[in-house]
Amino acid sequence: MMKTHIKLYSKSNSCFLIMTMKSSLAIILLVLFHIVGLVVSDPPPYHANESSPSYELSAVTNKPPKTSPKKSPPPPYRRSPPPPPPHSEKPFDFLMLAEIWPETYCIMMNQVCRKITPSKFVIHGLWPSNSDIADSQPRNCHNTTEPDISSFSFKKDLQKEWPSLRSYQNTSVEDTTLWMRQWNYHGTCSLMTPEKYFEETIKIHKRVNLKFTLNKAGLPPTNRRPHQLSNIFSAIKNRIGFKPQIQCYQIHNTFYLREIRVCVDKSTPHGYIDCPRDYVDCGSNVVYFPEKE
Secondary structure: OHHHHHHHHHHHHHHHHHHHHHHHHHHHHHHHHHHHHHHHOOOOOOOOOOOOOOOOOOOOOOOOOOOOOOOOOOOOOOOOOOOOOOOOOOOOOEEEEEEEOHHHHHHHOOOOEOOOOOOOOEEEEEEEEOOOOOOOOOOOOOOOOOOOHHHOOOHHHHHHHOOOOEOOOOHHHHHHHHHHHHHHHOHHHOOOOHHHHHHHHHHHHHHHOHHHHHHHOOOOOOOOOOEEHHHHHHHHHHHHOOOOEEEEEEEOOEEEEEEEEEEEEOOOOOOEEOOOOOEEOOOOOEEEOOOOO
């Protein structure tokens, strides 16, 4: 009887233990399924408060999503501006065209002249000038590279109307030296490019045509007889409509006509204006045009 009771008790304990283990295993499985479901399921939506940024956070990294930086558009193509025209650092009121009588220049230079000199007025220079003082001329206004005069289409006109009168073996070099000196001293202040400066000088010179003007007025430039300075002045004034300026050169008691100058406005097309002084270094109303003997 006792043995039978012990066997029944042992069997009941074994059944209870098995049932207990099964229950524990089921609970463990339920817990695991719950954990896996939390990981796999979507996270609850993120609600931004007033101090939070407006973008949503990443579910995995909990960091703002990466955004590629915006590329700024390339700057528009802009053509380089042209170089500015020459500018005058010293103001001036008008331009003065000075034309010289060659043989008077040779007397001044003690006969150091070319063997053959032109028998007409030639260009001395085109000078920016001021009306307050007749000889007030701005010079050497800015540094520039030397112009390539050989490329000018009117170079032959320069050689004919604007030659150097000095006596040198190489006249071409001396001509270029004269032109460069006039450009550096005066042309750099003229508000013109080198080519424009020389071209406008030739145009004004041809327009005035002093020898033609004097011949037409019955005042040929010759040393055969003296001329009244006032008659020369009036002939040019009647021709261009404005007062010129005449410069003389004195040797002892004799006055020779050295230069005739006309004044023009500094804006194109360079209309004539009155020169500020009628005469320079002229102590007599009687003047001569020296000629080569």
